[in-house]
Amino acid sequence: MDFLEWIPAYDATAVWVDPWKMDFWGSLYVTLTGMFIVLSCGWVGVYLILRRLALVGDAISHSVLPGLVIALLIAGKVTSTAMFLGALVAGVVTTALIEFLHGASRTKPDAAIGVSFTFLFALGVILVNSFAGSIDLDADCVLHGELIHVAMEVFDPESVVTAFGVEWPMTLVRMAGVTVVTVALILVFYKELLVSSFDAGLAASLGYRPRWIHYGLMIMLSWVIVSAFESVGAILVIAMLILPGATAYLWVQRLPALLVLTTVFSPIISLGGYHLGVWLNCSIAAAMALAAAILFLITWVIEPKNGLIRQGWTRWKAFLSMRQAEVR
Amino acid sequence: MSKRGKFLFQSLEPRTPLRVVGLLVFLFCISLGSSSSYGDQIGDLVQSDWKAQFWRFLSLKDPAVRAALLGSATLGALCGALGSFIVVRRWALLGDTLSHAALPGVALGFLWSMKKDPWTIFIGATLAGIVGAALSSGIRRTTKLKEDAALGMTLASFFALGIALISMTQHLPDADKSGLEQFLFGQAAAMNDDDIRLILIAGVVVFAGLILFYKELLLTSFDPGFARSTGAPVKIAQHGLTLALSFSIVVSLQAVGVALVSALLITPASAAYLLTDRMKRMVWMSALFGAFAGVVGAFGSFLQTKAPTGPFIVMGATMMFALAFLLGPKHGWVPRRWRRWTQSQKIRSENLLKAIYQTLEKDEGGISDDGAAWLSILRRKKIPEKKLWKELKALERSGLVTVTGDRARPDIFFTPEGKRHAMEIVRNHRLWELYLTHSANFPADHVHDDAEKIEHLLGEEMVRRLEKLLNHATLDPHGRPIPSLEDLEESRSESELAPKSGAAGYQGTG
Structure with missing residues (x-):
């Protein structure tokens, strides 16, 4: 077998039309779920980027695992309440642990993040493996998830919700609910988040309590992560958190514009990822993260004001004018 | 180089490190000796009760145990020593990024030879790590995005690529695709001769590099401005360290896994950082703690052959950190x-x-x-x-x-x-x-x-x-x-x- 032969041939009809023709509803479920994940993660992610907390997002996306496992062990079965509480506790514990390690010793903040999340994640993996029989979690899935399961959920009558005369899979409905709540929360606390993200001192002087806002954001983050967990896994969720916001940040810098652009990106990433996954015959969640990365790469290169092409062009012109000046 | 700089260079004497070279050569000899008799994997051992297993582990009678122990302890020491430079430079999260970025390299190395060949995987993963590091520094330099966002993006995108590639290999008809998932959480028991040889070679190379360029590394880590003024090669030290970092991450992947390898770099070194103010001592302590974590991991792997090793290694390292954090005499x-x-x-x-x-x-x-x-x-x-x-x-x-x-x-x-x-x-x-x-x-x-x-x-x-x-x-x-x-x-x-x-x-x- 030749190297590179493993890349499937590209056939436009097979990639873009067939999935919808053959299984319209399945494709719709997968892309909609993906869109909601990208949307909710992206909105929270915008604030992570602005507050330079991208790596705390990384940390929490790992450390929700033990919280989730312990909550599921206590609850005995997979329920939304248990998952929510587990994520909440895990988010608060991680944030507090990082602050404690950093504040009570001379450990630097980056090392504090690294030490605490690897510990919590390792704990989670050990728990998953020790109680693999009693909970419905799989260590590998924890890392990369499987979005395609959403499409199969409709075959299980227990995980189906009927609305508008159509059967919707539970995961999709839950993700839609999470997205609505996240967006609503961000809009309600828009001013507080805005001020505390850009000027913590001003926020404190206005009586906003930046610390509470920080913890609130971290709780929201862990909630979004834990909802997306099952579908995209711990590490791919970081892609959904950071990439849409970072791509938007290259185009615009105003907060409302960032949020709008992230919203616009979410269906693009979801659809692009779905079809990329169909073409390459690989994990759909990974393909969506890849689509987000490709979107970023394209933006990075072609963005008109600061893109790589523009930067190269400016440098080339400067070089030319310098040479002309030398000739004279 | 200015006179003062030269004086500073000479005053940092590099004598003790020679001992490590000796130690490593010794370990290497052991490994050559043991690799010939190395037959079973740990998984083949007969299970008996917990205590007997413990003594059996300690007695080092089984060649498989010796091999796993040697491999994971060496890479613990290797990552620990290197990690102390990572921690003092505040690069902790670069290690995490590099380890995740190595995953597509692992998959590509696998696809190149269509089997789990340590050498092609090693080359692929190292290249991928270097590309990841270059990409994140490129993003930081040419866009408004800050370092944390750049690192996080690289980490997640490369990991996504890796997962996509690995899930693609599952559909390949004629590949021996077993064991690729072990790179996610590590499996010390699955290490073979080639893996251990690779670890030892990487260990010797990286330790030799640390010893030879100790002064430069020290100077550029703590005071890059002064280092530049004395003519010390700041940029080269930085690139060399990144290279050594991706080497050690890649050789550790088999035992610790992509997800947790950064702990082996950060946690022992952070523990050592809380115990001493002298860099040289920090490097030694951190190497020692790393080796201890490796031993804990090998033991975990010995006890529970099904469970991944990485989490046990991390637990060993975190234990050391917790002790240092709570009881360290000074800090x-x-x-x-x-x-x-x-x-x-x-x-x-x-x-x-x-x-x-x-x-x-x-x-x-x-x-x-x-x-x-x-x-x-x-x-x-x-x-x-x-x-x-x-x-x-x-x-x-x-x-x-x-x-x-x-x-x-x-x-x-x-x-x-x-x-x-x-x-x-x-x-x-x-x-x-x-x-x-x-x-x-x-x-x-x-x-x-x-x-x-x-x-x-x-x-x-x-x-x-x-x-x-x-x-x-x-x-x-x-x-x-x-x-x-x-x-x-x-x-x-x-x-x-x-x-x-x-x-x-x-x-x-x-």
Whole structure:
């Protein structure tokens, strides 16, 4: 077998039309779920980027695992309440642990993040493996998830919700609910988040309590992560958190514009990822993260004001004018 | 290079590291010896009870155990030593990024040879790691995005690519695709000869690099500006370190896994950082802690052959970190708390002694004339009676005062020891007040708060000099007497004369 032969041939009809023709509803479920994940993660992610907390997002996306496992062990079965509480506790514990390690010793903040999340994640993996029989979690899935399961959920009558005369899979409905709540929360606390993200001192002087806002954001983050967990896994969720916001940040810098652009990106990433996954015959969640990365790469290169092409062009012109000046 | 820079270079002697080279060569020889007899994998061993397993592990009878132990301990030491440079440079999260970025390289290396060949995987993963590092630094340099976002993006995108590639290999018809998932969480038991050879080679190369370029690495890590001015190769040190980092991450992947390899870099080094202030010692300690974590991981892998090794290694490393964090003599949490507590205890008891002294000085006696009245002390201290009573009892326990009478109206007497101590504190306080008004021209009503703090800190030598400076003055700015050296001597001789139970009350001093 030749190297590179493993890349499937590209056939436009097979990639873009067939999935919808053959299984319209399945494709719709997968892309909609993906869109909601990208949307909710992206909105929270915008604030992570602005507050330079991208790596705390990384940390929490790992450390929700033990919280989730312990909550599921206590609850005995997979329920939304248990998952929510587990994520909440895990988010608060991680944030507090990082602050404690950093504040009570001379450990630097980056090392504090690294030490605490690897510990919590390792704990989670050990728990998953020790109680693999009693909970419905799989260590590998924890890392990369499987979005395609959403499409199969409709075959299980227990995980189906009927609305508008159509059967919707539970995961999709839950993700839609999470997205609505996240967006609503961000809009309600828009001013507080805005001020505390850009000027913590001003926020404190206005009586906003930046610390509470920080913890609130971290709780929201862990909630979004834990909802997306099952579908995209711990590490791919970081892609959904950071990439849409970072791509938007290259185009615009105003907060409302960032949020709008992230919203616009979410269906693009979801659809692009779905079809990329169909073409390459690989994990759909990974393909969506890849689509987000490709979107970023394209933006990075072609963005008109600061893109790589523009930067190269400016440098080339400067070089030319310098040479002309030398000739004279 | 400037003269000063050269001097600095020479003063950092590189002698001890030679020992490590010897150690590594020794380990290498062992591995060559053992690799010939290395047959079974750990998974083939017969399971017996937990204790027997433990002894069997310790006795090192099985070649498989020896191999796994050697491999994971070596890479623990390797990552630990390298990690100390990562931690002091605040690169902790670069390690995480590089390890995730290596995943597509692992998959590509696999796809190249269509089997789990350590060498192609090693090359692919190293290349992918380097591309990841270059990409994240490129993003940082050419866009407005900050370092954390750049690292996080690279990490997630490369990981996504890796997962996509691995999930693609699952559909390949004729590939031996078993074991690729082990790269996510690591499986020390699945290490084969080639893996261990690779670890040892990487270990020798990286340790040799650390030893040879120790001075440069040290200088560029702590003071890049000064390093540049002395002509030390800052950029090269940086790139070399990144390269060494991706080497060690890649060789660790098989045992620790992509997800947790960064812990092996960060956690032992962070533990060492809490225990020492010297870089060389930090490197050694961190290597030792890393090796310990590796041993724990190998043991975990030995006990539970199905479970991944990575989490056990991380647990071993975190254990060391937790110990260092809590009990480290200088920066540890408990000793620092303890120091702060004893310090505040000391200040509290000294303040109470002072209050008793002042009560006696104002002649506010109790029932019997030369004891201090509890009520006036209480009025003076303005803290709840219960609390003050506890402090008083603590003073009595340490033999500084004696308390007679009942709880409601006790009389308090100094022991000679206690009186001397109280006099010292009062002397320090008043001497300092006088010094501030006399030599620093403070108004007399502005000096009390300052003296209140410094009275607990003044040493004997400082007091002598102050006394001399102030011409052995006897009255403080508020007209109260300053106990002098003679007064102290007097109370000391008194303590020799007086019987142990006898208590000395107030005697007008000065």
